[in-house]
Amino acid sequence: MTLAVRAVAAVLAYVGVVLAPLVFAAIGATDPGYGFWTNFSVALAFVGLAMMGLEFVLVARFKPVAAPFGQDALLQFHRQIGFLGLAFVIIHIVISINWGAILTFRAPAFIWVGVAAAAALVVLVITSVWRKRLRIPYEVWHVVHTLLALVLVVGALVHVYLVNQYLSSLWKQLLWGLMSAAFLALIGWVRVIKPWTMRSRAWQLVHVGQERGQTTTLRMAPPAGEEFRFDPGQFAWFVFNRSPFSLTSHPFSLSSSAEQGEIEIAVKALGDFTSAINQLQAGSKVYVDGPHGVFSMDQDEGPGFCFIGGGVGITGLLSMLRTMADREDARKAILIYANRDWESVAFREEIERLEKLINLTTVHVLTQAAADWTGERGYVDREMLSRHLPKGYRRFQYFICGPDPMMDAAEGALLGLGVPTERVHTERFNMV
Secondary structure, three states: OOHHHHHHHHHHHHHHHHHHHHHHHHOOOOOOOOOHHHHHHHHHHHHHHHHHHHHHHHOOOOHHHHOOOOHHHHHHHHHHHHHHHHHHHHHHHHHHOOHHHHHOOOOOHHHHHHHHHHHHHHHHHHHHHOOOOOOOOHHHHHHHHHHHHHHHHHHHHHHHHHHOOOOOOHHHHHHHHHHHHHHHHHHHHHHHHHHHHHOOOOEEEEEEEEEOOOEEEEEEEOOOOOOOOOOOOOEEEEEEOOOOOOOOOEEEEEOOOOOOOOEEEEEEOOOHHHHHHHHOOOOOEEEEEEEEOOOOOOOOOOOEEEEEEEHHHHHHHHHHHHHHHHOOOOOEEEEEEEEOOHHHOOOHHHHHHHHHHOOEEEEEEEOOOOOOOOOEEOOOOHHHHHHHOOOOHHHOEEEEEOOHHHHHHHHHHHHHOOOOHHHEEEOOOOOO
16 A cells, blocks of 8 residues: 555544544434534534544554654644644633533533643643743653643543533443543553563663764664664654653654664754753663654655755754765765854764765855855855756755754745655654
């Protein structure tokens, strides 16, 4: 089955699961006391509940689910669905809730449980959207996010059971029970079963190095007797010096060649955990969940490649370049590398080494260049790209990774130059 067919099947399955609770509720519902708008709000609540339950699927790192889309795309979809679910819940509350009972504290239990679930959703969205403004450390946010999501889904399910209006028959109770069990099973898989399988497969941190641009490189060796295979450009989730049952793990792109036995990542000090990662010691235990992602030259073959990176976004691109060198790949490669200034260009010497091994041309772009800088200045745009792309560039494969504004500009510029959409590949992890 091709990835395109799997993608269509996954979308249809998603829609089916989202609408299933609504169908279950509608069949046989005969309460004449509900008007159109109340029934409409209840319908939105059912759809929203199914969406919230499926949020666990989107972040459960199931490779068959992520393969047609890419894990980064699923994470972005996960975020947008959170906004939509919040809108559905707010509409449901505004239309259906008995405000008099709430204000006089005489509401029945099912209302208070529903209010608690809704409050959990509101706090979850606020702490995700404004995490940095609220200065919530990533690790704290991750734990709070997980707990709030659990309160949200379990509370919403309990609310449905306590209302009992839509559980009038045994078969409906069984169907709702199966859906509830499925949601909880997903949590169990992610937080218990999968970490349990990883507990005896600890990796070892073998080297900690420093690069320009406040970037730390970490090289890790797999457990004895195990071989770790990945496509150049993919990423993995890492847990350092903690139990595999830790609620917090960190996604990083692999920067090493796919032809090497060990793996390497590069981490820029951006705050929270990343600012202290250079304090890790060789010999530390590391748990690795991966590889993940479809951002890879092995996924999208072409006669040549153009890699466009900004800052630490060079990581996955460097993996592809290193892999080309190890494979003695003779195809043309162009690297457009944007940074603030010349001294912050991470892996500068490594890129110069690769230029001697493969057919690579590098174009450095600096936003704060010194007066004597003779290279490209400013930002990656259509005019700048048109000066450096070779003949036949429309047949190349393009890989872009970096800050969102740079990625948006580069992607738009390539499309404006006539590069087919299917040849432009991006990877975004700005989920919160």
